[in-house]
Amino acid sequence: MTEPVPPLSELLASARVVALPLATRFRGVDVREAVVFEGPEGWTEFSPFAEYGDEEAATWLAAAIDFGWTPQPAPVRTEIPVNATVPAVAAASVPAVLARFDGCRTAKVKVAEPGQTLADDVARVRAVREAMGPEGRIRIDANAAWNLDEAEHAIHALAEFDLEYVEQPCASIDELAELRRRVTYMGVPIAADESVRKAEDPLAVARAGAADLLVVKAQPLGGVRRALAIVAESGLPAVVSSALDTSIGLAMGVTLAAALPELEFDCGLGTASLFTADIVNPPLTPRGGVLPVGRATPDAGALDSLAAADDRRDWWLDRLARCHALLGARE
Structure with a gap:
């Protein structure tokens, strides 16, 4: 503080x-x-x-x-493009999940769910690609669940779906760095999330050359200004994401995304669409693939x-x- x-x-x-x-x-x-x-x-x-x-x-x-x-910090944009978030659902459920995210051109797909197989992941990502068409953008998030060899194998299996990037495929910075070296020829970037928000030194992953971009979240990093400082010092592009916040917490993430000097990627701030009810009316859900910049106030x-x-x-x-x-x- x-x-x-x-x-x-x-x-x-x-x-x-x-x-x-x-x-x-x-x-x-x-x-x-x-x-x-x-x-x-x-x-x-x-x-x-x-x-x-x-x-x-x-x-x-x-x-x-x-x-x-x-x-x-003052915003430098008035709206934030956001991605759809696809939980580790069966492939048949993908269209219904995507339908909750109005106008989103990008989808983040959860993979490596405990109790599931790589075949489940392939089927889910294939269903997302079929639903979004060739121009849709697909990123996957393994939440550090794979070891190095599992991650390399999975990226090979999923690369045919034209991945925008792979988020936190492995837990350690050393594994991320080695995986990044192994998959460079495929042109699939590596993003770091847990290696930033759960690390004693959130900049270690950047110094190690272990990621192509950072996923930053306002709450886990101690606030908007601290997150902005981490991104600036890292020298890497950033994606602002949520931690499954209510619309009030999402407004904090939107404030962070709005203040970044550059915003190359759609942000993972559309997650209010995963709720069946929210405390803000209307909830901060995407319309035409974007969220407005501004604070949110709860409905009594x-x-x-x-x-x-x-x-x-x-x-x-x-x-x-x-x-x-x-x-x-x-x-």
């Missing part, structure tokens, strides 16, 4: 814990929980995934406080109707308090 951490009472005064249902299971969940609260600059979100420890989650809270209490009725159960509310507010204490100790 570059500014003093506001008192916990100031965060709790407006804090609401919400539970948003998903149309398709994603990242192992059917419901996405989050805390939203209002600062002097507007509404903001704290939504680290449930399995993350407090030290990691505290960085997400730093981002939320920065967005709610500090003026943000939606905050009530999508409120988490009492035990989940208490769990999240206790977590918020612990992370707030950690931020205070960092000052």
Whole structure:
């Protein structure tokens, strides 16, 4: 945090814990929980995934406080092109998923799902290519699930679908660097996500020459300004993505994408289309493949109707308090 951490009472005064249902299971969940609260600059979100420890989650809270209490960098564009996100669904379900993303010319396809096979991935990506046609752009995301040889084999199997890039195929920077060397002749770029947002040194992957581009997310990196600094120092192109945020958290990502000097790739900020309900009305979903730049404000009725159960509310507010204490100790 570059500014003093506001008192916990100031965060709790407006804090609401919400539970948003998903149309398709994603990242192992059917419901996405989050805390939203209002600062002097507007509404903001704290939504680290449930399995993350407090030290990691505290960085997400730093981002939320920065967005709610500090003026943000000026935008250099008024709308953000975004991609569709295809969970690890059966190939037959692909058209229905893509139909939720109005006008998107790019799709990010989840692969390497536990319990599935490479044949499942090939069938899913083939279905996306058939649905989007030859001009559609397809990127895949393995969430670091492959080892080096598995990744090389999978890229060979999927390269026929004209991949825009492969996101985090392997876990370690050394593996990414070696894989990048092995697949250079195929012209398939390597993108780093977890090697940026979950790393003690988010710039190590760039220094190692282990990626062609970075995937950056505002909450895990501690806020818009810190993410901008990481991209600038890396010298690599960046894709701004979400962490399955509500529309309020997505507005933070949109703010980041809007402030980047260059935006070569469609951004992964269309994920509100994966929800069947959201706390913003209308939700921040793509129209004609783009999102407008600006903050989002929750609908009072939606905050009530999508409120988490009492035990989940208490769990999240206790977590918020612990992370707030950690931020205070960092000052």
